[in-house]
Amino acid sequence: MLHFTTRDIVTRARELADLENSNFITWSENMKLLDESYKKLYQEAINESDKYYLTRCELKDLVVAERREKEVSFYLPENFYQLHSISVKGSGRQILKKARTEDSSSARYDIENNTLVLYGGASSLPLDIAYYPVPKTLTLKNSPVTVSVEGTPLDVNGDMVLSVNDGNAIITNINTGWTKSIDISSISGDVIFGILGLTKFFLVSSNLTGYECNIKTGTVTSNSVFMGKKDGMLYYTSVGWGSSVYPETVSFYNEYDHIVTTRSLAGFDTALPFCFSLDDDLNIYWLKSDIAAPKIIKKDTDGNISDVVTFDLNGMHGSYDLWKCFEIIKGSLFYGAADIFCNGVKLLDHKEFETLIGFNKMDFDTGYGFAVTPLYEEGVMQIHSCFADTELDFPNNFYFSYLAYLLAIAYKQKQNADATLLIQRANDEYAQFLTSITRDVAENNRIQNVYGGGTYYYG
Structure with missing residues (x-):
């Protein structure tokens, strides 16, 4: 695990954007751009089904919100952000998202109003729920x-x-x-x-x-x-x-x-x-x-x-x-x-x-x-x-490097300057990252059902 702080990221981004000795970006702008860049990195990791940020809970740990005929809804964890997968413990069988035209008799799930809705007897199964938690908000310490x-x-x-x-x-x-x-x-x-x-x-x-x-x-x-x-x-x-x-x-x-x-x-x-x-x-x-x-x-x-x-x-x-x-x-x-x-x-x-x-x-x-x-x-x-430099632990150098590029690109765009070279370098970093992600046989089907063709579910 590699350890960084937001100060390290900002310093590297300033170097990439040739802003080492510039006060063009204010502290509040820096905080906003830094946090937006991190959220973009986080979302792209989710889109590629990267498992670094993944966390899990079991269905038995969730509180029932409502019981209806053929369906039971559960309150999602407080830190729930986006779903990765729902599977049956032991067998690993995937529970898929319910299609709009599908009836409620099959073992399916849906997400409504921050609750997980299970259909067709799925609520009686020992389910493992893998999800991405709400991303942390990054902060940056200002100079005294x-x-x-x-x-x-x-x-x-x-x-x-x-x-x-x-x-x-x-x-x-x-x-x-x-x-x-x-x-x-x-x-x-x-x-x-x-x-x-x-x-x-x-x-x-x-x-x-x-x-x-x-x-x-x-x-x-x-x-x-x-x-x-x-x-x-x-x-x-x-x-x-x-x-x-x-x-x-x-x-x-x-x-x-x-x-x-x-x-x-x-x-x-x-x-x-x-x-x-x-x-x-x-x-x-x-x-x-x-x-x-x-x-x-x-x-x-x-x-x-x-x-x-x-x-x-x-x-x-x-x-x-x-x-x-x-x-x-x-x-x-x-x-x-x-x-x-x-x-x-x-x-x-x-x-x-x-x-x-x-x-x-x-x-x-x-x-x-x-x-x-x-x-x-x-x-x-x-x-x-009143803010500290957020500490970040990354599994490899890609997260640090790519986040620095995203922030440097944001700096350039703030200046209305040409960011073409930085964008190309960021894309190269991202392409290399894609080759390192571990895939599995159920991934395409899972992503199609979890995200519903690009619609994300937020907690």
Whole structure:
């Protein structure tokens, strides 16, 4: 098995298209063209009945959707994309697709509305179902951007940065240069933590007192409450953090002071100020740090608690890293007390930065999503990509080479340039690939019935 990343493919495609030092293709265009090229490779592999992407399940593993006279329908697997074959286990006999004019008495199949329909007693047979799963979506990491910051950066939200410097909190728009300074000299102790919302921000001082600051009016008031963040919106509770006794139910407010849900804090860790986020269904994700291996737990609207992520603290930079270690943005869970992750995919190693400032957005136009303070530099922060380079395992070099050609051709077409030579080379690669595919005696008949003369069935 050969191992590649999308970065390898893009680098090779740029070489083929003579675009090594060009910025003609933007990051978002690159992502789109790369994914489209991969989908084309995937479909051509399916069309040739290549078995590399093939996966299998048994009929007994599928759930019955409906029973009718002479036919039974089953829900297809969630990752079903296109069918390869249905065969009887043991004998290998193929079950063919039902013709439109054929009655329902023969052992046949059809696919309707994401269900597999079996006719003529086929549902009672021990069937093996070979299919192609939904192709993965390829992503590409964008290069980090370094931005100057006045003072010590505490948090980010979209294009806005919260920093503190000489008794002032500073809000800066890194794109427009707009800035506002708010006097926070009334705060007792040094500011050790901050979280930036849309209209206000919260600060925590070294004596563990919380403060709420209104960006528009500049007012600063003491308010030591549990804080959370989702899609840039601040959330807080009706009770303070660090208490030993809490009421049966606690109200959760957004930063506009509207109650979004009322829940119990039973089962939650109540030691840290910034500790929760919410998803679109108002399930609460809470940081539990009062154990040997801190983790994020989820409490659904029925009160059920489950583990989501357990943190590996190897490489954690400081004691406050857990204070702001996760947020849900556009349905994706960003987290990290050492290495930075999004939905389980590692985005940045802890050795590549000093401290996490915050998660600011999931930008599908630029690819950026979180900010860190870099190693060995002061007065700046780095904005990093919320996407990683997808890792790909291929059985041979054809997949890598052909995908690079497809992407290079897409680059040329984007430029309205001549891609004739690249197309010819891609065709040569493809012709060589065809000679390597293992055929079988039932293939022509199977393809004719599975695809119905070129009509593909998607899950």
